[in-house]
Amino acid sequence: MATVDQQISAADRSISGAIDALSPDRPLLSQQMLGQLRNLVEGVAVRHCEGRGDAEYDYAAIKRAVDALGTAPKKLHFLRRFHKLLQESVSHYVVDGDASERLMLKYFEYLVRLRAFAKTEWNLSLLANLEKFPVDLDPSLREYHQKIATQIQGYRQGLQSPGRRDRYYILKTRPFFVKGRIFYEVTFQDAKDGMSKTERHIAFTDIDISDNYASNLTLVNASIDVLDHTMPIRLITEWAVSIRPCEFDNFGRIFGVYEKVSTGQTEYSYLMEHLTETGSTLLDVVALPDAAFQELSARAIQRAQKPIILPVLTRRDTSSGGSSQGTMCSDT
Structure with a gap:
């Protein structure tokens, strides 16, 4: 069974070798790189999750690492987004040259971040020739x-x-x-x-x-x-x-909630800080594991006289018949 570092090294050699051999042909190079990106990303995720490079690299380790990305610290949020994009685009089929080229131009910034992360965290040098990838041809x-x-x-x-x-x-x-x-x-x-x-x-x-x-x-x-x-x-x-408070107001009316949200409310301020720091969405917030959501909710409403936003985000009863159709925004 290969170790985590062996997996990372193999994926890195494959990507770097493709860059050296195929850099004049961006479509073909992009196809070759896309085939190894998920292996590299999952290897880095497993190394961080396991805390060492000599851990066994197997399906169970990959699953633990990918699941852990959902509640990972801020420095790993780029890796969560990158892995999700790879799952959606290149995991189960071959992408043609033109599409591969567009995807690689989109993914290039994630590779720059991954390289910097590996160097900072573990003094591990990856993608040493990444600048040879022809990003800008003008x-x-x-x-x-x-x-x-x-x-x-x-x-x-x-x-x-x-x-x-x-x-x-x-x-x-x-x-x-x-x-x-x-x-x-x-x-x-x-x-x-x-x-x-x-x-x-x-x-x-x-x-x-x-x-x-x-x-x-x-x-x-x-x-x-x-x-x-x-x-x-x-x-x-x-x-x-800085979500406009009126947008929360209009969303709440769908569920029959007519409370006013303002930027001065502590619940609003905490949620905006959380979305800024983590790069996550409100959907990511409500999809958190129960323990993580309860912790975030407790922090958001600990100084709030009456929580408004989180109760609406987690509300399931839509029988009230409320509507926000045609409502204009008026910010506070």
Whole structure:
């Protein structure tokens, strides 16, 4: 029976070998890499779960590790999401070249995170030649991204002024990579009633932003020089989930609950912090194992005079006939 480290090493050699041999042919390279990604991800998950590299790598160990990802600490949430994506896309069938290429461009950021995690946690070097994967085939776009990355790093070093904070809906995030680091181009719009879907904004950040819910973004203005022209850009320096209270109100009305939610309630604040820190969704919250959900619920409502959100999320009786159809939002 192979050990965990042997499994990880075999998957790593296969992926790195494919990159060395096939990097000019991105579709074929993507197909070869996709065939080994789940083996690598599950190997890393088992090593973390078992706490050692010489543990036996078998079905029972894999199941324990995958189940543990559901309640894993924040540093492993990317691995949970990655494994779920692989289960949905490539686990049981062969993906053609074009589809494989699109998937690998989507998964590349997870591989960067996995490599950094293994190095930080165990001083284990994986995917040493990952930068050879042809992510960006346009040299002018590479220069553009490098200058944006420099602006983001400059802000992190305290070279920029504080920005303006407001609530937005995240429409799309697109990663790009500069010198082994992940950055994002984020498309968003104002979280207000009556806003046109065409009124969109773009900004850049090094924060892994979830697009599940409305979010508070802190924006600062910056600029880069491209082709002898100065181009204004915006940077996102802070992010937090901030679901509009009226959306909870409207959801509650479906179940006949007419309580008002506000941002000042401790239950609301704790849930927003939890969603921000974990990158999870409200569905993930209600799908937690009973013990984990009870612990989260106790923390969320310990200072709340009257819990509103969690009781509605776990309510099953829909016979009250309540409705939120046509209700406009009015935030508090």
